[in-house]
Each structure stands twice: as C-alpha cells, then as structure tokens.
Amino acid sequence: MIQTNAGGNGVDELVAPQLTFTVNSSPAIIQIPVSSGTNVSLPPITVPGVSTPITVTISNVQTGGTIVVEQVSPSTLLADNPGIFSAVGTSSSLTIGTSTGNTIGTVFEIDTSSITLGSGATIDVTIPYDPTLLPPGFNEANVKFFHWTGTAWVDVTLTVDTAANTITGRLTSLSPVVAGYTSVAPSGGGAVGGGGGGGTTGGGTGIDLTPTYPDSYFVNNPLAKVQVQSTAFIGSSGQAVAAARTGGQIDIQATFKNYQQSSQNYAIIIQVIDKDGFTADVGWVTGTLASGETTNAARSWVAGDEGNYTVRIFVWDGISQTPTALSIVNDKTLTVVA
Structure with a gap:
C-alpha cells in the first residue's frame, strides 16, 4: 500500500506488514x-x-x-x-x-x-x-x-x-x-603618495607580470576585475605595525590591481567596525587604474578604545546611488591596545 502525503512534498511511504520504507523523490x-x-x-x-x-x-x-x-x-x-x-x-x-x-x-x-x-x-x-x-x-x-x-x-x-x-x-x-x-597574495605595490577623497593614493604604481584578462573572463568572474592584494597598518614611523594604540594615528593601506585589459575608475571604501558591529570610521579614495596597474590607497584613522576592530575594504566603480562592485569584500582584524 502507498500512503501519499497530502502536503505535496514528494515523499511517499510504502507500508507493508511491520515494515515502513521512506522513498525520497x-x-x-x-x-x-x-x-x-x-x-x-x-x-x-x-x-x-x-x-x-x-x-x-x-x-x-x-x-x-x-x-x-x-x-x-x-x-x-x-x-x-x-x-x-x-x-x-x-x-x-x-x-x-x-x-x-x-x-x-x-x-x-x-x-x-x-x-x-x-x-x-x-x-x-x-x-x-x-x-x-x-x-x-x-x-x-x-x-x-x-x-x-x-x-x-x-x-x-x-x-x-x-x-x-x-x-x-x-x-x-x-x-x-x-x-x-x-584573498590573493600580494604581487607588488608601492608607497603611499598624494591625496584624494577621504584618503591617499598615488606614487609607486606599476605594471606587474601577472596577466590581464579579456572582458569575456569577467562574465563569470565579475568580482575579479580589481583585486585587493594586501591590507597593511602603517604606524607614525612609516613602518607596518601589528596593532594600534588608543588615541594613536594609523594609516590603513590597501594594495590593489586592475586585472582588466582596459582602464577602470574605482572607489576604495575603507570601513572600520568595532567589536559591537558599529562603524567607527569610513572613508574612500577614488581614482583610475590603467590596465594591469597596481597601486596603493590609504586612510588615516585615530584609534579608539581597546579591542579588536574589523577593517573592511570595498572596491566599487565609483561613489553613487547604484555602484557596481569590482572585487570581493576584504576583511582584516586590527587590534587596538592601551
């Protein structure tokens, strides 16, 4: 005998004496x-x-x-x-x-x-x-x-x-x-340079040997157009640091590359999120990358209370009501100590 579930979930039961089998469709x-x-x-x-x-x-x-x-x-x-x-x-x-x-x-x-x-x-x-x-x-x-x-x-x-x-x-x-x-391992980069749009960008750009890709590649890989290759925290000495101190200024620096065979306008949005999930700081850098070009962008931040913060990097095609993402979202933890 077949008992059919009225719910229409595609699961019937075959009932025989002392035996019940479930058939999943x-x-x-x-x-x-x-x-x-x-x-x-x-x-x-x-x-x-x-x-x-x-x-x-x-x-x-x-x-x-x-x-x-x-x-x-x-x-x-x-x-x-x-x-x-x-x-x-x-x-x-x-x-x-x-x-x-x-x-x-x-x-x-x-x-x-x-x-x-x-x-x-x-x-x-x-x-x-x-x-x-x-x-x-x-x-x-x-x-x-x-x-x-x-x-x-x-x-x-x-x-x-x-x-x-x-x-x-x-x-x-x-x-x-x-x-x-x-996240993709670094393949190059340069020093932080002149200003722009809530942060800094500029000097030390270049073309590395990693190949670029035609438009057809990005039909299935739309978030690979521009890749953040590394995120670093730069202290007042100009050297990378593992943690920031409360009240101290730190530069949050992202290195990124255009993998397209054409130039690309970009907006790098740098967001700092505290341990409670609230935004402690947000700003952006805009510019244009040539095909295959790698560059840096940075935003200065005065560290808040002690604790772990999430630094979140977005790469969009600009600041607008309907931006298009060019990369996956990149997160990195920043620890603030007394």
Missing part, C-alpha cells in the same frame, strides 16, 4: 550504506548536476549505517544559518578566520549521524572545484577545502589535485563543505 539527495571497519572507502558518489563524483574514506567506523550526501545552494544555507555567507552567488563570499574567502564550486551537505565513528576517526572527503571561478593570477595549488563547523568556516585542506580539479579535506565531523580560496 529528490534526486539531489544520495544515500550510501556504510559498513563497520577500518579505512572504509565508499564507492564514488555521483551527485546530480555535478560532473565529478566525490569520494569519502573513513578511518574507523564502529557501527555502520548510512551517509547522506546532498547538493545545497548557498542561499538555502544562508536562510538557515544567518552569517554563514556574507554574499551569495556563483562564487559566494565567506569569512575564514581573519580573512575573506570565496567559494569555487558546489556546496555539499554530508550527514554521518546514522553511523558511529571509532575513537579518533577521521573522514577524508574529495570534492571538485571550478578553476574558472578563481581570480586572475591565483595559484591553483592554493585552493582550500572549507568546512562549516556550525559556527565558523575552517580550513581542513589535505591535498589539491590541479589536474583533476579536485581537493581533499580531512575532517572529524561533517556538515557543509566546499572548495574555495582566500
């Missing part, structure tokens, strides 16, 4: 039986809509059961977990430690709650990533495996296979996992 949810044992390798798991199968190896399964694998959209996760992403899209933004990261592939929800792991057991998971979502000049070997613990994203990268475009992470528990990257 969602093709995106895969259920894989797991036997007890050591170094248990599951067969490759093909998830609908994902061309490359994922693999799972568990070092110690005490009691067998079922692993459930599901492809899940960032917007769905964000609705259930406010703060898991700062922005969602083809490449979603997230916070990893004190850095800003972006996803470059499918987010997988993997559930092992029906099995019992042995003491000290680890789970090696291999998932695919999309190299076309990496920013220009990024070293593919630095792709990361991100795991959501329930409160924060952590980097659990084990190995990267750049030929197969897959990455393996080692975990002790499972929840959402995804491939991604953190």
